Amino acid sequence: MDAPASDVRALAASGRLDEAEALLADHLSTQPRHGEARLGWAALAAEIGSLSLALDELRAATREAPDSVRAAAALADLAGELADLGVEHPSVMPPVDGPPAPPPTEPDVATLARYLHAFGGREGVHARQWVSPQADGTLRQGYAPQQIPLTPRLAAAHLAGDCSLGTYLIRLDDTVTFFVIDLDIRRKALAAAAQDHQENRRVRQVLAASTAAIEARLGAHGLACIVEDSGHKGRHFWCLLQAPMAADLVHRFGRALLAALSADLPPELSLEFFPKQGRVDADGLGNLIKLPLGVHPVSGRRSTFLDRAGRPVETPWATLASTRRVAPVEVMAAFEALRADAAPPPPSPAEAPTPQAEAALRKVIAGCPVVATILTRAAETRRIGHDERIVLLHSLGHLAAGLGPIEALFRACPEVPLRDVPAKVRRGHPISCARIRARVPHITATVACHCEFPCLGEYPSPLLHAAGAT
Ligand code: SF4
Structure with a gap:
């Protein structure tokens, strides 16, 4: 690590901290390392003030070397340092869920292909998530588009927790091959849950009840889905389609679906539907959604698929393979039923034509x-x-x-x-x-x-x- 480390230190010493952080992040994105070998990089990241990079390294180190006292101690030290800085650090108190889930069994090439077929959206591009601590003690996060296609290698890196990737839903021909309902705990409820264990348990129960209700409601419309604990503050319901559908049609269906689901939604929760747009401009990408089964860089928790009882499934690849794909005709039937529920049809003309x-x-x-x-x-x-x-x-x-x-x-x-x-x-x-x-x-x-x-x-x-x- 000598040459890159000295370059990073030189940039930092000259006051070019952003460039130092960018160089380090770039180097870490390609540098193979494992377990305690990450500790030196974490120390360098902390040295130049990039606590998010340090946090990522230490989390990965403790995940890969769970018996390492050095890694655990370094993570505890950094957590304490973040607390002193006033940074809200979710790993100090898991916001709503239990301990991190283990990574899924390493996928083979066929599984990676199935994963990309199911969750890959727009062609030729994906998004990479970033997290950065701010001077005011908050954490900023966002996604940067990467003009390269999702490949099995990138998917494997995401699944291993080495990076966090997102996919843009609307394809070049304005169709989608899946849609997602995003159920989140609102920021205020999340903050209250992070302060108090009783409240934490209550919010968790509210989330679990709403998750079960939404899954049942989708099931009643014939919409099979994979329920995902997103690893941060909520649940994703993935409906995978048998055949591509026009994005604007699915988007309109989503609005009707959200209107129906929102009627029973507790105040602690919010709902969104992806795709958020019906179409995107020629030079636009539209909204993205994070790929499932990765590690959330803010919470450090792994996304998992959940079974009907809300428990993490141990075999997500079997879940992915066995989940029924929804036929477009089923989406249209659900759309029709939602519309009829929302507004009873007017009476038909009484007289039969001659x-x-x-x-x-x-x-x-x-x-x-x-x-x-x-x-x-x-x-x-x-x-x-x-x-x-x-x-x-x-x-x-x-x-x-x-x-x-x-x-x-x-x-x-x-x-x-x-x-x-x-x-x-x-x-x-x-x-x-x-x-x-x-x-x-x-x-x-x-x-x-x-x-x-x-x-x-x-x-x-x-x-x-x-x-x-x-
Ligand atoms: S009636 Fe004939 S000319 Fe008129 S709109 Fe129909 S096809 Fe066209």
């Missing part, structure tokens, strides 16, 4: 490939855009037999507010073909939108295909 009205509807759909395409696509994907809804409402919505199909379609598309379901037949002028082309050019340009109507004196509209049917 045979003549049914015939008019069939003629319009048969004559207008634009309307037919909107109906078919929406039925297949269970998604329908605002402009497509306008076209249906202002064409089929003028027909007595048109309300039923529109209502059925809107109910099947969870993103459509139930207030958009038409209650009665529209009067006045239907939408013109010209307006339809302006509204949905992505459809009119792909079908034969060029009908010839014999009715002189009337403007072109899909309803003219039903002329004489009613």
Whole structure:
């Protein structure tokens, strides 16, 4: 360690502490070391005032050499020093949970591949977590994007606790392959729990009860998930998808899910949903989430998967392999159920349409490939855009037999507010073909939108295909 150590000391001696810390951190990120061999690096980090680096080294040393009296004593000394500085140091009193969990059994290459397949998000980039003590005694932490892909080697380093990595959820094609509910203890409750063992136990019970309730609620919607103790202040519920889904759709689903779950949430806890955005700019990345099963650099605790009773599972790789992947159709069904719970649907029109009205509807759909395409696509994907809804409402919505199909379609598309379901037949002028082309050019340009109507004196509209049917 001579050359880098002397360089670090030289930088520190010249007052360039940030550069000294950066050089040391950079060196440690590539330097193989284990157990008590970390003590010298920890001492150097403390010497230049980088207590977070020192803390990381000592935690790793005590983890790798649990019988080392020197490592334990050095960690105790540093904890005392941090306490003297007034730094809130979670390892002095575990905030809400018990002792650190042991690392999972070392994953083989196939397991690392499965791990990355499950939790790897955006291509070509990941995030690295950093922690830094501040002059005012607080700890700052954050993530820095790394423009290199997550590799099995990086995942192994994260799992070994050598670094802490995050993944950006939204992929380059604006899809996601998983979503996460993040249940956290609020800062105020966390501070109170850190001061008092009774309160600590109570908050822990509140967290456990809410964890079980959320898991049960997800299960009731058919959403299998992996529950993770994040290693810091809460729980993550990972729902892994069978197939990629549009991020904006999943994001909207998440808002409905959070609204439902928040109704029963105790005041000590908060909820978030990832992805937090529906899409990201071309040069943006969106929010990230920390990869599971690593060591949290603030608390020093390892993330673990939990079983149904809330106990850490000893075989996380078996949990990862056996957890059922959620089908997109199951997400859509859950979305639909949440929407129906939130707002009871309006009553359906009472009168059944006449045979003549049914015939008019069939003629319009048969004559207008634009309307037919909107109906078919929406039925297949269970998604329908605002402009497509306008076209249906202002064409089929003028027909007595048109309300039923529109209502059925809107109910099947969870993103459509139930207030958009038409209650009665529209009067006045239907939408013109010209307006339809302006509204949905992505459809009119792909079908034969060029009908010839014999009715002189009337403007072109899909309803003219039903002329004489009613
Ligand atoms: S011309 Fe009018 S009726 Fe014909 S396909 Fe286009 S929108 Fe439909």
